[in-house]
Amino acid sequence: MANAYPNPAEINPHNRSFLFGDGVFDTVKIRLGKVCFAELHYFRLMAALRIARMSIPKWLDQETYEAMLCEKANEIQAPNARVRITFFRNVGGKYFPSTSHVSYTIEAEPLEQSDFAASNELYEVDIYRDFTITAQLLSTIKSTSKLIHVTAAIYAQENDWQNCLLLNEHKNVVELVNANLFVRFGTKISTAPLSEGCQNGVIRKTILTDAVLKEKYAFEERPISVFELQQADELFFTNAIQGVGSVTKYRKKEYEKTAAAEIRMRLNALIAE
Template identity: 30%
Template sequence: MSKRFINFNGEIFQEGENVLSLAIRGFKYGDGLFETMRMSKGKLNFPEEHADRLQKGMKTLKIEGYSNMDGYFLKEKTEELAKRNKIGQNARFRLTVFRDSDGLYTPNENKNGYSLEVTALDSAYYNINNKGLILDIYDDIFKPVNRLSNLKTCSALPFVMAGLYKKQHKLDEVFILNQNGFLCETLSSNVFLVYKGQIYTPALSEGCVAGVMRQVVINLAAKYQLDIIEAQINPEILNEVEEVFITNAINGIQWVMGFNRKRYFNEVSKMLLEKLNAT
């Protein structure tokens, strides 16, 4: 099996080459953020939305050079790496941006460094999961609500612990609560609930990641005159709602079948997924 290639600070290296040093702040302090993106039929999905979130995150972290990482940059670099890997037209990318500087907790500089990785995907479309997901609440560690909460940072230990909980209990996903005990997101996705004909999702003020697919779904719902309410959501409502689905940039929309003894439908999630694939 041939080795894959990665892009590290604009240069192409074989995966596995020694390109990182122990001085990298992303390794030592989690000082960075990342963007997960999907390419379908040779074109990067929602490049401008990913660029906007990336630039806002870099600006929040005071990492320089954010204006250069625009939609054109994302399209150019992902297409280049896909071709270099002969990976076809459907792929998943992870772009990690870190503060490229030495120093202890306080960095000496704020210039950026980045790495870009790619993995092939089978389908050009977002496919509905045939089997609904089974979820439970992970409440060993709560997510704080602050200026960093909406970012996908490299400081991901709470999510690692949630992933271990998911694996231990043989779950498909877990709900994560914020510091106040309200519904925030899941391990890898934003969450939506359907209750009495309306769609609800945790507001950004509740500390959830500002997911690109979250906003795409909100915009789709508005386009087709579906009500979506961004709100503070008590997890107890999970026992009452008719439908739950989760969203991220790679899988699009996935429906949840069960939480505890509660079972859900998937009518709204199926409909929205059809609209998503038609965009």
């Protein structure tokens, strides 16, 4: 049985997430009233709280976590929903906090479809060079400090692209604004390792460890050079809400969608179990 848990906090001007970006969050997909990949989401959140040196509430076990997310989706009467929960250190102090205890907020919005769906729309990307992601552990968590990603998203909008590729200080390709990136050459699929500073994505981890997908594709984690992008057969991206999406164009290069379609089918089978 889920534990009793406190009500969400009300945001005030002294909120440390607002003042210092002192918070972490998780975004999950609710499918037909069930949290998709619940265990991976829960343990990722626990790791993020530890990395940020925040106290994990005693009431926050996995069963309670799932109940909170589903209850929020039920409040908006959405069997399929995107739910975001944000934990932040409690008010007190400035750069030196006076506590490591946390509060949270939670929000939900309905999703039209229960399964991960393909898109036939143009999805063009290019490289964002103004700022870089730091190749370190802190970059891998979903923190409330995302100015690099926000400015990259604005840059994409200004250029009529659908997304931007983010680099680290080594000039390697790390991820997109809101997704992990995969690069396919034949049956070999590569993605940046966490040591490069990419997000520790739940769908990313699922794909890398799935035995069925490994029967057809050889997955590897390695640094990805900008110069490889135009040589690849396929670029696709993953996140918890979209599942898998295809990059259709980078500069003059257009890409296949083969692996993305097969991986999407596999993910839909997993969330239907």
